[in-house]
Amino acid sequence: MRAHIVIKNIDKLYTLKGPNRPRVKDEMRKVGLINNGIVAIEDDKIIHVGQGELPEGIEVDENTIFIDGRNKVVTPGLVDSHTHLVHGGSRENELAMKLKGAKYLDILAAGGGIHSTVKATKNATFQELYNQAKKSLDRMLSFGVTTVEAKSGYGLDDFDTEIKQMEVARKLNEDHPVDVVSTFMGAHAIPASYKDKPEAFIQRIKDEMIPQVAERGLAKFCDVFCEKGVFSVEQTRDILETAKRWGLLPKVHADEIESLGGAELAAEVGCISADHLVAASDRGIRMMAEKGVIGNLLPGTSFNLQSGKFADARKMIEEGVPVALSTDYNPGSCPTENMQLIMSFASIILKMTPEEVLTAATINGAASLKLEDKIGSIEEGKKADLVVFDAPNFEYIIYHFGINHTDKVIKGGRIVFEK
Numbered sequence: 001m002r003a004h005i006v007i008k009n010i011d012k013l014y015t016l017k018g019p020n021r022p023r024v025k026d027e028m029r030k031v032g033l034i035n036n037g038i039v040a041i042e043d044d045k046i047i048h049v050g051q052g053e054l055p056e057g058i059e060v061d062e063n064t065i066f067i068d069g070r071n072k073v074v075t076p077g078l079v080d081s082h083t084h085l086v087h088g089g090s091r092e093n094e095l096a097m098k099l100k101g102a103k104y105l106d107i108l109a110a111g112g113g114i115h116s117t118v119k120a121t122k123n124a125t126f127q128e129l130y131n132q133a134k135k136s137l138d139r140m141l142s143f144g145v146t147t148v149e150a151k152s153g154y155g156l157d158d159f160d161t162e163i164k165q166m167e168v169a170r171k172l173n174e175d176h177p178v179d180v181v182s183t184f185m186g187a188h189a190i191p192a193s194y195k196d197k198p199e200a201f202i203q204r205i206k207d208e209m210i211p212q213v214a215e216r217g218l219a220k221f222c223d224v225f226c227e228k229g230v231f232s233v234e235q236t237r238d239i240l241e242t243a244k245r246w247g248l249l250p251k252v253h254a255d256e257i258e259s260l261g262g263a264e265l266a267a268e269v270g271c272i273s274a275d276h277l278v279a280a281s282d283r284g285i286r287m288m289a290e291k292g293v294i295g296n297l298l299p300g301t302s303f304n305l306q307s308g309k310f311a312d313a314r315k316m317i318e319e320g321v322p323v324a325l326s327t328d329y330n331p332g333s334c335p336t337e338n339m340q341l342i343m344s345f346a347s348i349i350l351k352m353t354p355e356e357v358l359t360a361a362t363i364n365g366a367a368s369l370k371l372e373d374k375i376g377s378i379e380e381g382k383k384a385d386l387v388v389f390d391a392p393n394f395e396y397i398i399y400h401f402g403i404n405h406t407d408k409v410i411k412g413g414r415i416v417f418e419k
């Protein structure tokens with residue numbers, strides 16, 4: 001084997017070595033730390049992970065790139081497994097309303113919120129959406145993110161706009177170093193024209209949209225905004241069961257604002273992840289733990305919604321829910337691409353330990369996208385997605401918050417970002 005990249009003398013190499021499945025409870029605190037670590041890469045794969053020098057059998061040549069890991073931290077590439085990456089416009093106009101006490105769901109019910117992004121997305125060309133999303137993806141990469149999930153959901157009944165969003169995500173996946181995993185989320189809001197007949201909209205999603213999304217391979221997952229005044233638990237179940245029959249894997253926006261029973265539903269339907277969970281019930285959390293549904297927590301959204309309410313990460317981890325972390329990057333409730341800031345929030349506000357945060361942002365994020373056998377840890381045979389941070393240890397990255405600690409990002413065995 002011949003290495004074309006070798007990272008040597010790594011002060012703190014966090015491998016996340018362990019089973020290729022979502023990690024729970026104290027597994028979330030085992031981050032596989034190696035001092036004076038070394039990683040060798042051939043093509044797009046990791047071929048050696050260890051300590052000190054390269055073992056016999058791994059050759060180097062004059063073209064091998066050596067990266068000095070002294071005073072550096074190396075982790076698996078971060079996974080941002082819940083974003084609304086592709087959209088038109090931005091909703092900073094909502095800030096003044098929120099400062100005066102307007103609530104997210106009131107703005108939505110009054111025809112703003114998601115509906116204003118639907119207009120902006122509909123009016124944007126493919127190229128405009130592509131350019132805007134690419135800029136965000138570049139930022140995400142700069143913060144150490146190597147895999148991102150991207151939801152549709154800003155076309156709603158305008159299915160062409162839904163398709164346009166998913167095609168932008170697909171093109172970015174082809175063109176951009178960051179891997180983009182697509183989720184169909186036509187059930188993101190009840191469109192104005194179906195206000196008095198939501199069942200008819202749900203019927204269209206089931207009969208027309210899901211089959212086409214599946215047949216055209218436009219998405220891997222299907223997600224629903226299960227929330228008071230949006231989609232009820234029964235409507236969500238109906239949509240996700242249809243999605244499953246078409247081979248789309250279910251995800252759900254659950255108990256973000258009101259406690260509706262979204263966590264329980266996620267367990268019953270067998271969702272890969274239930275996301276938000278700020279108002280999840282104790283029973284729902286226990287059911288998720290039993291079924292191994294990942295709790296994907298989005299503390300940046302709680303922060304930005306100014307509700308003062310955050311998901312109970314400690315309870316979820318203690319009950320055995322595998323916890324992941326994401327930005328929820330979107331133009332309304334969480335306009336940031338900064339995964340490092342989200343990791344700081346998770347520790348400082350959700351009281352997750354640095355080790356739990358790292359697990360949540362890597363292997364458990366990978367599992368939220370059903371990619372845990374390919375990415376999410378630094379192990380032989382896995383894809384060479386790694387971040388070199390200019391930091392003495394991982395704690396420092398989340399402690400010294402709000403800035404970018406990335407030194408280099410290696411994606412699929414190529415250096416794709418350098419400070």
Ligand code: IZC
Nearest residue numbers: 114117225330331332333
């Ligand atoms: O555009 O408001 N929560 N969907 C559900 C979002 C936030 C995105 C948005």
Ligand code: ZN
Nearest residue numbers: 082084253328
């Ligand atoms: Zn979301």
